[in-house]
Amino acid sequence: MANEVAQPGLWRMVGATLMTWMEGGLAELARHEQQLNQLNVFPVPDGDTGHNMVGTVESAVRAMRSNGDSTLAAVWQRIADGALMGARGNSGVILSQILMGFSESSEALSFFEARDLKRAFRRAAERARQQVAHPVEGTILTVADAMAEGCRDDGDLIGCLSSAVDAGEEALLHTQEQLPALAHAGMVDAGALGYVSLVRGWLLAARGEGPAPVAESLPKATHSHHAVADDAEIPYFYDVEALVYRFRMEDPAEFLSEQLPRIGDSVVIAPGRDQLKIHVHTDQPVRLMELLTRVGDIRQMECLDMRQQVAERHIAPGLTVVAPVPLHPLFRDAHRVLTPEVGVDAPHTLWINPPQALEQGLAVPSVGAAGQVTMEYDPGESWSVNRERMEACLRAMRWWIVNRVGTGYQWAGTVYESRQALGAAVQREIPHLGVITVYLSQNARREEAAFWQDAFNAELVQVPHQSPWMEIVWQA
16 A cells, blocks of 8 residues: 555664563463463373473573673573573473574574574574484474475565464464374464464564464364373373483483483483483383483483373363353363364364354353353263253353443343342343343452342352353243
């Protein structure tokens, strides 16, 4: 358009620029932490990918903020060192190697131009792949390759980052097709999404923008079955990470790359300047300790029982409720809960106000309707039986939405100045001989909550939103 204002270009990144980018990357990644946890089904569905990746980048940013040289290479080095020290889990250790690759690309450079940044993306992808004992496609490694290949170096840095994010998001959608565990669950790879989110945060910072709304930036899966985990799917029970230094042999990484696959899987060996970060899933923690002490001294070590992690996550056959994050506490105790950004149209899935028509899942128009319908779900029955029962419940219900307007209440196009007047009007519409539940905003005062409960002889549920102020559900 003739009157469109051109965006200013960004042609060079120096140390100060990088620090701004990393702050933005952490903010964007942290914004998606819960979604990443929900998407975590590979290599083990222990639900901690978001926690691990955020923790890794937080450690990198803390190191970056410490006093020191502000040159590009020095800032990258602090980031890489901090990421390695704080790397958590399989995804975090791999991400630390991606950041180490960026750091290696900055050596002897005082700034990055687009061509330098593209080379850095390539080195980051190569470094990460090199440190994984058995690379698997459809993971963060695949998406890192795609971002390195897709980023353009024929313009400014913003164009370079934008094209890398576009390529990463496109590759992310195909991870379902490449990895059977993701295809079974109908989800994209959590670690890959975490890396894309980090780089998207760099892009937003380069543009001078804040974190993107989750709904605009998360890709959606297209189909799903429930992710079911049991001990048979966890061949190695312990998730171990360790930091080793003061080496006692000439090539500790080579020794461990030979030995660790013999006692476990998901092996990542991440070299730093004078230390190694090790990640492995194993059922032989004592043997692992013996191997690591042959290599050098252990500075820090953490051993998590993945069986317990999976058990606590409650991923089991049952109903999945897809709802905005503020509503999750209403359903989490009894059901699996996802946000609309990662929810899918699938059997055994109930959506509150879905963005489009559902073919397999069941759509309900409000949180009140969902609260009543979910009580009809029987995990021992097939989806066809459950869906018929839940639809019958919907047909047998009536509900009324009430909004606050100033000091009054709006219902059915009329504003009532007092709650007594509203209560009388609603009571005239309520059929006899039924169960009434009032879903009331948690911002309502205690005495108002008590009024509505008494007025309709109703069960009261307070919900974490302001609009609608109240929903009254009658069920035969």
